[in-house]
Amino acid sequence: MKPGLKAFMNYGIELKNNGRPLQKMIVETRRRLSRLGVDSWRILDVCYPAHSVVGLLVHLQYKPALLSLLEKAKIPTLDTFDPLDPANLADPKFDSVSAEERSHAISLINDDRSRKALERLRYPVALSVSRYLLAQALVSDETVSEVLSTKQDRPKPARHLDDMAEEMVLDDYEHHRPASRSSFGSL
Numbered sequence: 001m002k003p004g005l006k007a008f009m010n011y012g013i014e015l016k017n018n019g020r021p022l023q024k025m026i027v028e029t030r031r032r033l034s035r036l037g038v039d040s041w042r043i044l045d046v047c048y049p050a051h052s053v054v055g056l057l058v059h060l061q062y063k064p065a066l067l068s069l070l071e072k073a074k075i076p077t078l079d080t081f082d083p084l085d086p087a088n089l090a091d092p093k094f095d096s097v098s099a100e101e102r103s104h105a106i107s108l109i110n111d112d113r114s115r116k117a118l119e120r121l122r123y124p125v126a127l128s129v130s131r132y133l134l135a136q137a138l139v140s141d142e143t144v145s146e147v148l149s150t151k152q153d154r155p156k157p158a159r160h161l162d163d164m165a166e167e168m169v170l171d172d173y174e175h176h177r178p179a180s181r182s183s184f185g186s187l
Contacts, residue, residue, distance in 0.1 A: 022048070025048065026046045029046050029054055030043065030046065036069050036070070036072075036073045036075075037069050038066060038069055039062075042058055042059060042062045042066075043056055043057070043058055044057040044058060044059070044117070044121060044125065044129065045057035045117040045120070045121075047113055047117070049081070049083040049088060049110075049113070050081075050083075050088040050090070051090050053078065053081065055081075055083065057117060057129065083106075083110055083138065084103075084106055084107060084110060084137065084138070085106070086099060086102035086103050086105075086106050088106060089102055089105060089106055089109075107137075110138050110139070111138070111139050111140055111143055113138075114133050114138050114139035114143065115139065115143050115147055117129070118130055118133075118139070118143075118144070118147045118148075119147055122151075122153055123148070123151040123153045123154040123155070126147065126148060126151065127148065130144040130147070130148065
């Protein structure tokens with residue numbers, strides 16, 4: 001891994017869904033993980049990519065600590081879960097469509113899910129997470145560039161000191177005019 005680049009890991013843990021609204025489920029998941037000793041601020045995103053599966057986006061360096069806490073609590077983890085598998089589509093409207101259409105639908109769903117995650121993150125973190133998501137093919141290039149360009153906390157581009165337009169503006173000022181009468185030597 002290159003210095004300065006942060007790596008992230010997205011993997012699933014099994015959890016029973018009892019039909020609650022999504023926001024309440026996310027709050028409840030964070031609360032349950034907090035009770036296990038998981039630092040909730042280290043969890044960048046919580047999603048539900050399939051029935052009875054919770055996806056956690058965490059910094060790669062926090063993964064071993066998180067896995068040990070989950071193992072200690074006897075919570076099974078799904079290291080080989082593929083969020084792009086068309087079998088994860090549980091909506092009955094996709095039952096009668098072709099495998100290619102199911103694959104396209106799951107990629108659109110993952111792209112939308114990744115967009116929402118990137119929109120919630122600060123620019124430096126979103127930049128690193130977007131690299132990970134692009135490498136995993138969970139988000140499109142267009143989505144990443146659109147989300148990152150609308151971030152309000154992104155750094156402003158550096159101003160070049162050799163900008164001719166700015167130098168010309170400075171030339172319009174009369175630098176030879178004295179600031180006070182004392183500079184004429186009359187006092």
